[in-house]
Structure formats: C-alpha cells, structure tokens
Amino acid sequence: MPLSIQGRPDESTAIRVVHASLDAGVTLIDTADVYCLDHTDIGHNERLMAKALRTWSGERDRVVVATKGGLTRPNGAWERAGHPVQLRTACERSLRALGVDRIDLYQFHAPDPVVRFEESVGAFGQLQREGKIRWFGLSNARVAQIQSAQAILPVVTVQNRLNPFFREAMSEGVVGYCGEQGIGFLAYSPLGGGRLNKKLPSHPVVRALSTELRMTPHALVTAWVLAQGPTVLAIPGSRTVAHAVDAASAGNLVLSPEALAAIDVAEFSRA
Numbered sequence: 001m002p003l004s005i006q007g008r009p010d011e012s013t014a015i016r017v018v019h020a021s022l023d024a025g026v027t028l029i030d031t032a033d034v035y036c037l038d039h040t041d042i043g044h045n046e047r048l049m050a051k052a053l054r055t056w057s058g059e060r061d062r063v064v065v066a067t068k069g070g071l072t073r074p075n076g077a078w079e080r081a082g083h084p085v086q087l088r089t090a091c092e093r094s095l096r097a098l099g100v101d102r103i104d105l106y107q108f109h110a111p112d113p114v115v116r117f118e119e120s121v122g123a124f125g126q127l128q129r130e131g132k133i134r135w136f137g138l139s140n141a142r143v144a145q146i147q148s149a150q151a152i153l154p155v156v157t158v159q160n161r162l163n164p165f166f167r168e169a170m171s172e173g174v175v176g177y178c179g180e181q182g183i184g185f186l187a188y189s190p191l192g193g194g195r196l197n198k199k200l201p202s203h204p205v206v207r208a209l210s211t212e213l214r215m216t217p218h219a220l221v222t223a224w225v226l227a228q229g230p231t232v233l234a235i236p237g238s239r240t241v242a243h244a245v246d247a248a249s250a251g252n253l254v255l256s257p258e259a260l261a262a263i264d265v266a267e268f269s270r271a
C-alpha cells in the first residue's frame with residue numbers, strides 16, 4: 001500500500017523494494033485495486049506488483065498474490081462498493097492489472113453497509129465458480145460475518161488490523177476464531193500504520209527489549225504480532241529496501257513467553 005498511495009516512491013525504487021522482499025523470503029504480496037492515488041489511478045499497485053514479479057529472477061510460483069475488491073477512491077476518498085456488479089467489474093479489472101487468468105486470493109475489502117453482506121459474498125462465490133479467483137478472503141470482518149460467509153463459500157483468510165496499539169482483532173475474537181477454523185489471519189498495519197509505527201523506537205518496553213534481544217523495534221513488534229495466534233501472518237508495508245528486509249527477518253524470530261508478556265501488558269498510547 002505505501003508503494004502506491006500518497007508519498008509513494010518512484011517506480012524503480014518501488015520495484016527494488018519488492019525484489020528485496022522476495023529475495024529475503026517473502027512469499028505473500030498483499031495488494032488491492034484501490035492502492036493508488038484516486039479513481040483515475042485504480043490498479044496502480046496491482047500493475048506495479050505484476051511488473052515487479054515479471055522482472056524478478058526468482059521462482060514466481062513460490063509467491064501468492066492477494067488482492068481485494070469492494071472499495072473505490074472517488075477523488076482520493078475511500079468508499080465502499082460491495083454491490084455484485086461493482087465486485088465483478090473490480091475483479092475483471094484486477095485480473096487485467098495483474099496480468100493473470102485467475103487471482104490467487106481475492107479478498108472482500110470491507111463490508112458495504114448499503115449492500116446485504118450475503119449478496120456481496122455471493123458475488124465472490126460466483127467469481128470462484130467461474131474460475132476467476134482461486135481462494136476467497138474477507139477483510140475488516142467480524143466473527144458473525146465470517147460465519148455468514150462460510151455458509152456461502154470457504155473463507156481462506158481474514159485480514160483485519162492487529163498491532164500493539166490496536167488489539168480489537170484479539171478482544172473481539174476474530175484471531176481466536178480464525179485459529180480454531182484454520183483460517184489464515186492477515187494482520188494489517190502490524191506496526192501500527194504509517195503514523196504510529198514511528199513511536200515504536202522510543203516506546204520504553206519496545207526499546208528495552210529490542211536492545212536486549214538485538215533486533216529492531218519493528219522486527220520485535222512484527223514477531224509479537226505473529227505470535228498472537230497459530231494462523232497469524234503479518235503484512236507490513238514499507239517504502240525502503242532496508243525496512244522491507246528488516247520486516248522479512250521477523251518471520252524467523254521467536255520471542256520468549258516473558259518478552260511476549262512484557263509487550264502484552266505495556267501501554268501503547270495512540271496520542
């Protein structure tokens with residue numbers, strides 16, 4: 001997302017960041033049609049990821065590309081668009097932007113309050129029957145919505161926010177439910193997002209632990225996120241090669257129960 005929204009780097013830098021991530025062992029790319037500047041730029045990140053994958057020297061089949069439909073960007077705003085006709089149009093546009101016949105993982109970006117949830121989900125079922133998508137996932141969904149969707153088609157992943165500043169995915173039971181059901185939980189904004197991640201290096205507990213364990217504050221927090229459930233994956237964003245490589249390193253970190261507990265009980269102010 002940060003490679004395509006406001007403040008994005010130039011294309012060659014962005015491609016270097018993606019290549020560095022893949023070289024460091026990343027196997028999942030999370031994108032969306034709406035990772036762009038506005039309605040005139042829809043598909044920017046999908047086209048960028050397609051180009052980065054085409055020009056990468058590694059094993060393409062190792063990489064899963066997850067994209068999303070269900071939002072629009074009128075004049076740069078973020079709006080919901082969960083009508084079946086909008087979802088079909090978005091899916092067909094994403095197939096073209098990604099340059100594929102079938103999307104690996106297609107996620108419903110966010111429930112649309114003016115469209116019956118089951119009607120939106122049914123549209124994804126139809127796209128799956130037509131072979132346009134392999135797996136289906138939800139995003140910004142509650143447990144009851146996951147269960148409603150499961151009655152219509154298999155839900156392979158749920159992508160909700162989870163970081164030390166925002167833990168509602170834990171307290172509202174989504175991470176727990178995904179663990180029980182074997183559904184992948186994609187933790188979005190795992191570092192707190194574009195603003196709050198900057199507070200991590202000066203957080204007293206994060207600073208002390210990262211110094212003691214000789215890892216960066218961001219890698220430490222990513223490892224904490226990954227430890228929150230058996231099916232949790234983290235999808236950190238970055239605009240630099242150094243941050244992308246550091247993020248990938250967190251996949252190999254295992255924190256002790258004491259280190260995890262210290263972050264569990266620490267206060268993370270959003271102010």
Ligand SMILES: NC(=O)c1ccc[n+]([C@@H]2O[C@H](COP(=O)([O-])OP(=O)(O)OC[C@H]3O[C@@H](n4cnc5c(N)ncnc54)[C@H](OP(=O)(O)O)[C@@H]3O)[C@@H](O)[C@H]2O)c1
Binds near residue numbers: 030159190191194240
């Ligand atoms: N489904 C949804 O509704 C939804 C919503 C939001 C996000 N997402 C997904 O979640 C992904 C990540 O979310 P996000 O970008 O909002 O937040 P994030 O991953 O929590 O934070 C990203 C920021 O952290 C910085 N960073 C990363 N690694 C770092 C390191 N090692 N040292 C210092 N800084 C580091 C990056 O800085 P630099 O840019 O300077 O590298 C970047 O600006 C997005 O790319 C998107 O795929 C999904």
